[in-house]
Amino acid sequence: MFDLTSDTATQPTDEMFDLMKTASRGDDVFSQDDSVHELEAYMADLLGHEAALFGTSGTMTNQLGLRCWLLHPPQSVLCDSRAHVHVHECGGIAYHSQAAVYPVVPSNGSYLTKEDVEANISTDTLCGAPTKVISLENTLNGTIMPIEEIARISQLARSRGIKMHLDGARLFEASQATGVSMKEYGQHFDSVSVCLSKGAGAPIGSILISTKAVIQHARHLRKLMGGGWRQAGMLAKTAQHCIETIVPxxxxxxxxxxxxxxxxxxxxxxxxxxxxxxxxxxxxxxxxxxxxxxxxxxxxxxxxxxxxxxxxxxxxxxxxxxxxxxxxxxxxxxxxxxxxxxxxxxxxxxxxxxxxxxxxxxxxxxxxxxxxxx
Ligand SMILES: Cc1ncc(COP(=O)(O)O)c(C=O)c1O
Structure with missing residues (x-):
């Protein structure tokens, strides 16, 4: 049977199970596992950032990334009205971060532009929830957001002191299709979440990439959410193998x-x-x-x-x-x-x-x- 319902439907192979036996067996709650360290360092470098945190799911790494920026309610996240962080993460932004979401419908029918974003940034510190984070998604419904538009939005965000988060659940797809490197995408964002269990084909896992300070905070919050996992090395080892062999x-x-x-x-x-x-x-x-x-x-x-x-x-x-x-x-x-x-x-x-x-x-x-x- 060919399962075309989702790219999360890939089946782990015998080769992956064999590889798991070669992974290190340390405790990742205490950050003591070499295979996890190796994957985190690899992904941080790939995206051009300081550090990374391996987590269970894209929902978790998105929510951790956003939570790390949304420290002082009332604040808000501006995103595409179809964004996964807004529509498909169980209202997590309200729940975890006590923040509002300002969803924006792209005026060109495809992707948010700098003009869409600029028109919807909230600066109202009396009756509104000021925009603290702009969260983009690439790919979104399989479509690629042009790097030029990302750069324009990022420039605007930085000039306004607003953080940029990327839901890059399928960023590998965008990078492989356009030839734009992961690093080039990464430079426009303050935090990036990349799923490893979608097109990359790993059985489990997603990764948050950002600064050392943010990742340290995210590690603490991951434990709070019950997402501290113990011997996660076998999953990290498999995920890295998938990045190297399936992504290409x-x-x-x-x-x-x-x-x-x-x-x-x-x-x-x-x-x-x-x-x-x-x-x-x-x-x-x-x-x-x-x-x-x-x-x-x-x-x-x-x-x-x-x-x-x-x-x-x-x-x-x-x-x-x-x-x-x-x-x-x-x-x-x-x-x-x-x-x-x-x-x-x-x-x-x-x-x-x-x-x-x-x-x-x-x-x-x-x-x-x-x-x-x-
Ligand atoms: C764009 C996007 N972001 C985030 C996620 C969340 O991933 P997970 O299912 O691992 O929580 C998904 C899941 O399909 C997704 O499509």
Whole structure:
């Protein structure tokens, strides 16, 4: 079965289990594990920062990073209205940091610009919650935020004394697709969270990168949240191996994703957001719900997200998805299209992205594609 529901669906391999046996076995709560130290030093260097902290999940490393900046309520975080830190982290910013979120809808339909940010920064120290952190996400829904725009926002933030946090759960995808180094992305931020268990393929783990002082504080807060883990070396060792061996294969995954996206467009489906990396969003409407019936896809060895009643579907590729899966997907999509006379969709002007566009023509609410998938 090819699982295209998420890039968190990668399966640990036998090679990874073998590698775990070679890891050090110290206690990471006391910062005594060599394999963890090695991974943290490696990632800090990769992003051009002083220090890093290995944690259980992207949610944890995002929330720790933000919490370290939000020390004096009332304060707020400005982010894209679709940002994971705002929508999918259980209201963690309110819970952990007692801070407000000012979500902003990108005016270009794709990514926040300096102008979007500037218009929404709060400086109201009487009735508002002043903006303390600007939190960006790259990639967001698989789309890449241009480095030039990140630089403009970062310059603005620094001139206003505002901290920059990056939810780089999929920063490796952006870096591999654009050729912009992790270090170049890293220089525009005060803290960065990078997930290791998404496209990078590690079974567990995410990492927060920042200054020594912030990481020391984050380590303390991690313990407070119950996230201090003991013999984490085997996970660190595996994660570093994945960064070194799986991350370089991302361009192949992106090419397969592009082939699938182009194939779907050729059949008559519409892309809802530009396909830049490993994600595709399509709307099966006005097809029948039966289109999404699990057994039909399973016959073709494909697992896709299936939200009852929702027609928007997120398709995610990763290194364990092969050309066979893409071929199977396109065969089935062609059959479905033929049965449903899908060519008529081509005349539907509600399409957001054509095959060649890299920026959406208007903002699309994709929340229906995220029932509980990550
Ligand atoms: C953009 C983004 N940030 C953060 C996370 C959180 O990661 P985790 O599931 O490890 O908490 C996710 C998870 O899918 C994500 O997509």
């Amino acid at each position: 294969t991302m361009p192949r995954t992106h090419a397969l994703t592009r082939r699938l996206a182009d194939g779907l467009v050729d059949i008559g489906f519409k892309l809802l957001v530009p396909c830049h990396t490993n994600m595709i969003f399509i709307d099966f409407k006005p097809l029948t719900v039966a289109t999404l019936a699990v057994p039909l896809w399973e016959q073709h060895k494909i697992k896709i997200s299936n939200t009852p009643g929702a027609s928007i579907c997120r398709i995610v590729l990763h290194y364990q998805i092969t050309a066979e899966a893409v071929d199977n997907f396109l065969v089935l999509a062609t059959e479905i299209a033929a049965k449903n006379k899908i060519a008529k969709l081509n005349s539907d002007d509600s399409a957001i992205c054509s095959r060649s566009s890299s920026v959406a023509s208007s903002f699309t609410d994709l929340s229906a594609a995220y029932p509980s998938v990550q």
